[in-house]
Amino acid sequence: MLDVLPIFSGDDRITRLFTLVPGSDFEADALSAIDALGGHTVPWSEACDGTYDLVVAASPKGDLSQLRGPHVLLPHGAGFNKSIPHEGSADSASGLDPAYLRRIGHDDTPIALHALAHPHQVARLAATDPPAARHAKVIGDLTLERVLTSAPLRDRYRASLGTGARKLLALVSTWGPESLIQQHPGLPAQLAAQLAHDEYQLALVVHPNERSLLGTYELTERLAPALDAGMILPDSHEEWASVLIAADALITDHGSAALYYCAAQDRPIVSVHRGGGELIPDSPMAVLLGRIPQLGRAEDVAETLRAYRPGAGHAAAQAAFAPPGDAVDRLRTEIYALLGLTPPAHDVAARPLPLPAPAMRVPAAFDVHVETTAAGFRITRHPAGKALPGHHLAVEHGAADEQLARSAGLLYRRPLPASAAPVDLAWTADGWTRHALSAYPGCRSAAALLPSGECLLRVRGHERMYAVQTEPRPERGQVVRIDPAVALSAVHARLLSPQPAPESRTMLNCLIGERTFRIVLRPATDTEATHVI
Structure with a gap:
C-alpha cells in the first residue's frame, strides 16, 4: 500500500x-x-x-x-x-x-x-x-518499480550496511509453519559460525507477519547468537528491499521476496524449502525452486552457491512480472x-528505497585462525565463541567484554573521539601498550590503531615497538582495504613465530579469502612511540 x-x-x-x-x-x-x-x-x-x-x-x-x-x-x-x-x-x-x-x-x-x-x-x-x-x-x-529504480544505489546501500568488499549473504523468510524461520531456526547462527567475518556479511529478512507473531524483542532474543556476530535484521517495510539490492547471494524458502531479488539481478540463489502444502505447482516460486540448488548443511553453503547456474532466477522473475x-x-x-479527475500536471515516479541501517551489534573479539603458507599468513576470523578457538584471541579493548580482554592474545585499541575536556589527558602509544601488557598478564601483544590506519604494536619480551601499515589493494578500478586489526593478527603471528624478529623494514603477505594484502612491518621510531592515541 x-x-x-x-x-x-x-x-x-x-x-x-x-x-x-x-x-x-x-x-x-x-x-x-x-x-x-x-x-x-x-x-x-x-x-x-x-x-x-x-x-x-x-x-x-x-x-x-x-x-x-x-x-x-x-x-x-x-x-x-x-x-x-x-x-x-x-x-x-x-x-x-x-x-x-x-x-x-x-x-x-x-x-x-x-x-x-x-x-x-x-x-x-x-x-x-x-x-x-x-x-x-x-x-x-x-x-x-521501486526495486529497479533503486538498483543503481547498490554501492550506497552496501556502504550503509558496512559490507565493504565482503559478500553479503541474505536469508529471506516468509511466514507460517513452512517458513525458513520456523523450519530452520538455527540456520542464521550456524552460518554465522561457519562463514569468515572478513569474507561474508549476513542479513535476515523476516516477513512482517512472523515479526508480529513473535514480537521484535522475542525475535531478536532468539536470533541473538547471529546478531551478536554482526548479522543484519532489516526493517520489514522498506529496508528489506534495500538489503536484497545490496546482496551478493540469497537463501530462500518459498516466499515471494526472492522474486524481487531475481528481477533486480542475476546473482546466486539457493533454497531451503523442503516441500509442503503451501507452494502452488507451476507458480513463479515453484519455477524458481525447481531450478536452483538446495542447501543441505550450513557447512556446504559456499559450495551450494557455486552450483547456481545463471538464468534460473531471471526466468522465474519473468513469470511473475510483466x-x-x-x-x-x-x-x-x-x-x-x-x-473522474485529471491527474496533476507533475510527473510521479517510483521512489528510491532508503538507506538500510547497519548491524546494531559489531563484534569486537575474534577467534583468529592462522595458516602459515608459502604465500604468506592466511587469516580467518570468527566472532569469539562462534567457532573453534584458533591461533589467538584478538580483542578490541573497551569494546568487548572484560573477560574476553583478559583472555586475549592480541589486545588492540581503536582511536578515541576528540576530547572536549578543558584539560585533556591521553595515552601515548608507548604508554598504553606498556600499560596493557602489565594490566593483562595473559596478553602477548598490545597495539594502538591510529587514525591514519597505521598501527603501533608492542610484543611481550621484545625491546622495541613495531609500526604496521597495510597497503591498499587495487581491484578493477577500485581499492580494497582491510581492517588494520586483521593486519595486526598477521603480524602477531609472524612475531610469535620461530623466525627472528625483523631489524628493519620487511614485507609480509596477509591472505584473506582469495585476496592477498601486503603489510609493511618495521621497528617504530621514538617519535612514533610517543604518538598520542
Whole structure:
C-alpha cells in the first residue's frame, strides 16, 4: 500500500485515510507501521459509517464489503505462489481466492479494478472466477518499480550496511509453519559460525507477519547468537528491499521476496524449502525452486552457491512480472479515471528505497585462525565463541567484554573521539601498550590503531615497538582495504613465530579469502612511540 499511494502525491484534492479490516492475527504491527509514518488511521467501526470515492485494499480478505465505494484491489508480494491451508478455497492462490473475491463486488462495493502484475495472473483469475476477471488489468508491480529504480544505489546501500568488499549473504523468510524461520531456526547462527567475518556479511529478512507473531524483542532474543556476530535484521517495510539490492547471494524458502531479488539481478540463489502444502505447482516460486540448488548443511553453503547456474532466477522473475517500467503511470491513469479527475500536471515516479541501517551489534573479539603458507599468513576470523578457538584471541579493548580482554592474545585499541575536556589527558602509544601488557598478564601483544590506519604494536619480551601499515589493494578500478586489526593478527603471528624478529623494514603477505594484502612491518621510531592515541 505504501509503495502505491505516492501516485497521489502533490494532489491536495485527495485525502488518504487508513483503516484495518478486523480479523488479522498481525493487526497491531500493521497499525504501528502506519502510525510511525504519521498516517491518519480511522477505527474500523467509524470507517464503515462512511462512503468513499475509492477504497484501495492490498488483500481481498476480511469483510471489505462494509466499506462503501468502488474498490481497487492490489496484489502484495509477487506471483501468487502460496495457498494457505484451512483458509478460503482449497488449493486456491492466496490473493486470487474466489471465496474472498465474491464477498465484494456488490452494488455499493463494486470491484472497479483488480490490478495485477502479469498476464498469466489474469488468466488464472479468469479460470477460477470469470466475473472477477472482468475487472482485472495488467498494471505491473509498483514494489518492483521501486526495486529497479533503486538498483543503481547498490554501492550506497552496501556502504550503509558496512559490507565493504565482503559478500553479503541474505536469508529471506516468509511466514507460517513452512517458513525458513520456523523450519530452520538455527540456520542464521550456524552460518554465522561457519562463514569468515572478513569474507561474508549476513542479513535476515523476516516477513512482517512472523515479526508480529513473535514480537521484535522475542525475535531478536532468539536470533541473538547471529546478531551478536554482526548479522543484519532489516526493517520489514522498506529496508528489506534495500538489503536484497545490496546482496551478493540469497537463501530462500518459498516466499515471494526472492522474486524481487531475481528481477533486480542475476546473482546466486539457493533454497531451503523442503516441500509442503503451501507452494502452488507451476507458480513463479515453484519455477524458481525447481531450478536452483538446495542447501543441505550450513557447512556446504559456499559450495551450494557455486552450483547456481545463471538464468534460473531471471526466468522465474519473468513469470511473475510483466515487463517493468510504466506501472506507476498505468495505475495512476486507471485510478484517476475511476475518480473522474485529471491527474496533476507533475510527473510521479517510483521512489528510491532508503538507506538500510547497519548491524546494531559489531563484534569486537575474534577467534583468529592462522595458516602459515608459502604465500604468506592466511587469516580467518570468527566472532569469539562462534567457532573453534584458533591461533589467538584478538580483542578490541573497551569494546568487548572484560573477560574476553583478559583472555586475549592480541589486545588492540581503536582511536578515541576528540576530547572536549578543558584539560585533556591521553595515552601515548608507548604508554598504553606498556600499560596493557602489565594490566593483562595473559596478553602477548598490545597495539594502538591510529587514525591514519597505521598501527603501533608492542610484543611481550621484545625491546622495541613495531609500526604496521597495510597497503591498499587495487581491484578493477577500485581499492580494497582491510581492517588494520586483521593486519595486526598477521603480524602477531609472524612475531610469535620461530623466525627472528625483523631489524628493519620487511614485507609480509596477509591472505584473506582469495585476496592477498601486503603489510609493511618495521621497528617504530621514538617519535612514533610517543604518538598520542
